[in-house]
Amino acid sequence: MPIQYYIFLSIALFCIGIMGTLMRRNAIIIFMCIELMLNAVNLLLVAFSKMFNDPSSQIFVFFIMVVAAAEVAVGLAIIVMMYRKVHSVDINILNRLKH
Amino acid sequence: MDLFEILFWLLTIMAISCALGVVLSRNPVNSVLFLIATFFSISGHYILMNAQFLAIVNIIVYAGAIMVLFLFVIMLMNLNADVEPQKSRLVQFAGIISGGILFLVILAALRDARTHGTLEREATDIGLIKNLGKTLFQNYVLPFEISSVLFLSAMIGAIVIGKKESVHPVVSERNPHQN
Numbered sequence: 001m002p003i004q005y006y007i008f009l010s011i012a013l014f015c016i017g018i019m020g021t022l023m024r025r026n027a028i029i030i031f032m033c034i035e036l037m038l039n040a041v042n043l044l045l046v047a048f049s050k051m052f053n054d055p056s057s058q059i060f061v062f063f064i065m066v067v068a069a070a071e072v073a074v075g076l077a078i079i080v081m082m083y084r085k086v087h088s089v090d091i092n093i094l095n096r097l098k099h
Numbered sequence: 100m101d102l103f104e105i106l107f108w109l110l111t112i113m114a115i116s117c118a119l120g121v122v123l124s125r126n127p128v129n130s131v132l133f134l135i136a137t138f139f140s141i142s143g144h145y146i147l148m149n150a151q152f153l154a155i156v157n158i159i160v161y162a163g164a165i166m167v168l169f170l171f172v173i174m175l176m177n178l179n180a181d182v183e184p185q186k187s188r189l190v191q192f193a194g195i196i197s198g199g200i201l202f203l204v205i206l207a208a209l210r211d212a213r214t215h216g217t218l219e220r221e222a223t224d225i226g227l228i229k230n231l232g233k234t235l236f237q238n239y240v241l242p243f244e245i246s247s248v249l250f251l252s253a254m255i256g257a258i259v260i261g262k263k264e265s266v267h268p269v270v271s272e273r274n275p276h277q278n
Contacts, residue, residue, distance in 0.1 A: 002215070002216075002217050003217065003218060005111075006144075007209060008206070009114065009115070009144075011206065012202065013114065015199070015201055015205075016118040016119060016198070017118070018198045019122055019195055019199075020121060021194075022190075022193070022194030022197060022198065023190070023195070026127060028127060028169065029121075029127060031169070032169060033121065033122065035134065035161070036118055036137065039137070039138065039157075039161070043145075046148055046153060049148075049150070050148040050150070050218050050219075051218055052216075055226075055230055055231055055234045056234060058150055058153055058225070058226060058231055059238075059239050061153055062153070062231075062235070063239075063242060065160050066246045066249070067249070068165070069160060069164065069165060070249055070253035071253075072168060072169075073168070073256075074256050076168060076169070076257075077258075078260055080172060080175070080176075081261060083176050084263075089176065
């Protein structure tokens with residue numbers, strides 16, 4: 001299987017994640033699109049690991065998963081806290097830092 | 100076209116269509132379910148590339164733990180109704196255009212790059228837990244320990260942030276009409 005197929009698949013998933021981040025207003029959906037982008041990068045790292053026969057990049061995928069889990073825990077806590085304050089997860093309302 | 104290629108294309112189509120479903124579905128619960136399907140198809144790709152440990156960890160950590168956390172938060176906030184206000188057509192169009200242009204730019208940049216490697220079909224054993232454990236604890240011990248500190252601080256941070264503050268109960272009544 002040529003490596004280009006995996007590269008194109010990863011780019012497609014990454015760009016779908018970027019489109020979702022730019023299009024949606026729900027903060028939780030934006031979070032999930034960021035997870036989608038992280039998974040696209042993971043897929044590409046595993047493909048290169050298979051191509052070069054090197055286990056190091058699979059270790060990096062493992063660390064990306066660890067960091068994503070920590071990020072999701074803190075980020076969802078922040079979203080729950082903001083929801084408790086303003087009763088919304090709409091990012092057009094959560095723009096206090098602009099003013 | 101043998102079984103390997105059939106599985107590859109099946110998983111690819113499933114991954115991309117479910118990722119589009121995450122972005123396009125109106126209901127947040129449907130988005131979470133589509134994202135779980137995307138993670139399962141990515142795990143299928145990992146198994147095709149002989150990364151069995153990462154496939155299992157992907158299912159357990161992502162589809163099992165993180166997505167359940169998302170689903171739990173959505174249920175907790177009672178967001179599973181189609182009441183989300185949409186961005187204006189112009190902003191949505193701009194998002195699609197910029198994402199598509201990024202896709203085209205990376206494709207055009209990779210067209211001349213020397214990416215002509217192929218992935219051999221035969222099974223290798225670098226994705227097994229024995230070899231990954233050896234690599235992890237011989238070359239990457241320090242990042243492993245630092246990630247444990249990161250987890251501890253993330254846990255404490257989540258508890259501190261999510262704790263209900265009882266000192267200023269007035270703050271939560273600021274915008275009650277937006278519920």
